Amino acid sequence: MWAIEPNNLWLPDYLEPLQPTIDMPIGGETPLTDRWSTLPLQAIVDAVAAEVPALVPFYTDVDASRFLCNFIGYHAVWYHDLHPDPADPVWVVASGHIHVGDTISLPNAELATEVTVRTLIDYIDPIIYLPGDFDGDREINLPDHAAFAACFTGDGGGMLPDCDAGDFDDDGDVDCTDWYAFVLAWTDPGDPPPLAQCPAQRPATAPYPHDARKNRYISFDTNNAESGPVAFRIDVKECRDFPEAAGISMWLGQPDGNDVSRVVDAAYFTDTWPAVLHVGDCEIAPCCTYEMRATSDGTAFTNPFEVGTILDAPPWFYGDTAGVGTGDLPPLPGFTPPNQILNVNDVTAYLLTAKGDDTPSAHVTWVDLHGLEPGCVPNYILNVADLQRILFGLEGQLYTDSTDQISPADCP
Numbered sequence: 514m515w516a517i518e519p520n521n522l523w524l525p526d527y528l529e530p531l532q533p534t535i536d537m538p539i540g541g542e543t544p545l546t547d548r549w550s551t552l553p554l555q556a557i558v559d560a561v562a563a564e565v566p567a568l569v570p571f572y573t574d575v576d577a578s579r580f581l582c583n584f585i586g587y588h589a590v591w592y593h594d595l596h597p598d599p600a601d602p603v604w605v606v607a608s609g610h611i612h613v614g615d616t617i618s619l620p621n622a623e624l625a626t627e628v629t630v631r632t633l634i635d636y637i638d639p640i641i642y643l644p645g646d647f648d649g650d651r652e653i654n655l656p657d658h659a660a661f662a663a664c665f666t667g668d669g670g671g672m673l674p675d676c677d678a679g680d681f682d683d684d685g686d687v688d689c690t691d692w693y694a695f696v697l698a699w700t701d702p703g704d705p706p707p708l709a710q711c712p713a714q715r716p717a718t719a720p721y722p723h724d725a726r727k728n729r730y731i732s733f734d735t736n737n738a739e740s741g742p743v744a745f746r747i748d749v750k751e752c753r754d755f756p757e758a759a760g761i762s763m764w765l766g767q768p769d770g771n772d773v774s775r776v777v778d779a780a781y782f783t784d785t786w787p788a789v790l791h792v793g794d795c796e797i798a799p800c801c802t803y804e805m806r807a808t809s810d811g812t813a814f815t816n817p818f819e820v821g822t823i824l825d826a827p828p829w830f831y832g833d834t835a836g837v838g839t840g841d842l843p844p845l846p847g848f849t850p851p852n853q854i855l856n857v858n859d860v861t862a863y864l865l866t867a868k869g870d871d872t873p874s875a876h877v878t879w880v881d882l883h884g885l886e887p888g889c890v891p892n893y894i895l896n897v898a899d900l901q902r903i904l905f906g907l908e909g910q911l912y913t914d915s916t917d918q919i920s921p922a923d924c925p
């Protein structure tokens with residue numbers, strides 16, 4: 514029997530004194546008080562069943578007796594209930610009692626004990642150990658930031674004493690990869706102060722109108738004016754119509770005069786990225802989500818900034834280039850962003866933008882759907898080919914119906 518007791522309560526004894534005398538630790542406890550195990554019951558049952566086939570571990574709903582086993586178990590859960598708070602210096606994370614029957618061989622008992630303790634440690638570890646929490650107060654804030662900075666050794670730089678909390682990836686150094694994990698773990702409001710050794714900053718949301726979801730472009734705030742040279746990696750997180758594209762990883766190339774970057778194979782480092790960068794290429798397709806990361810060294814990356822193209826516009830979606838007219842004149846867009854509705858407003862937004870004078874218009878990156886390069890790379894030129902795509906959309910064509918608009922996974 515390997516009985517993991519879910520709760521412990523004890524009954525009055527047969528003979529006087531019927532309960533522990535007041536000089537005992539639990540002397541003041543009321544008989545029949547329920548106290549519950551905080552062990553990972555099912556995980557222990559599963560682990561022991563898997564590794565000690567001769568045993569049948571189990572737990573029941575309630576276990577009550579007036580015998581020593583319950584009395585011992587009651588002490589454990591009672592003590593846990595006195596110290597359940599992580600801020601308590603003698604915090605008890607988990608406690609409980611396992612009743613071991615007398616028909617178990619010693620080797621099996623030893624093995625089951627080891628399996629049980631290992632399962633318990635695996636359960637407790639992520640609860641008690643917070644990477645980045647140098648001072649152990651379960652917050653990751655300014656004192657920890659100072660400790661992290663003092664522990665910083667750089668890529669392959671080894672470990673200083675008492676710096677384990679800074680080695681997030683457990684590779685024996687405290688470097689920029691650990692720093693970006695520290696930024697994610699930060700528990701105070703906002704972001705931690707920058708760390709000079711890791712200057713790359715996470716890209717950010719572009720201001721309106723560039724934050725709109727578009728068909729063939731994504732735009733973001735490069736957010737690294739003070740960081741020195743950085744490069745941007747772009748990863749396909751998911752594409753609704755091209756699941757095979759998920760995980761594709763690329764770089765952003767040198768922007769052109771319209772602040773448009775194309776996707777390239779090698780990192781391009783510069784300290785003169787435009788404030789708002791547009792990305793348009795074969796790989797940028799509707800109904801996809803992308804992750805942008807900045808890097809100063811090509812090795813350590815900031816946390817991802819997520820940006821996506823237009824969402825589905827039931828029953829059709831491709832060609833949703835704008836919402837409704839607002840009448841605003843440039844530089845403001847004269848339309849609200851793509852709105853998951855495909856109708857004459859999308860055509861009008863295109864026509865007024867292509868007209869190019871001081872009439873209300875959309876932004877070029879909203880209405881430029883097409884170009885002649887393989888994969889129909891949008892070319893920042895508005896001509897009849899773009900209009901044709903909107904009209905195809907109105908006829909019910911999907912992005913995937915065209916043979917020249919291809920999966921991001923198949924782009925040249």
Ligand SMILES: [Ca+2]
Binds near residue numbers: 646647648656657
């Ligand atoms: Ca702390």
Ligand SMILES: [Ca+2]
Binds near residue numbers: 683
């Ligand atoms: Ca490390």
Ligand SMILES: [Ca+2]
Binds near residue numbers: 853
């Ligand atoms: Ca629309």
Ligand SMILES: [Ca+2]
Binds near residue numbers: 882892893894
């Ligand atoms: Ca075009």
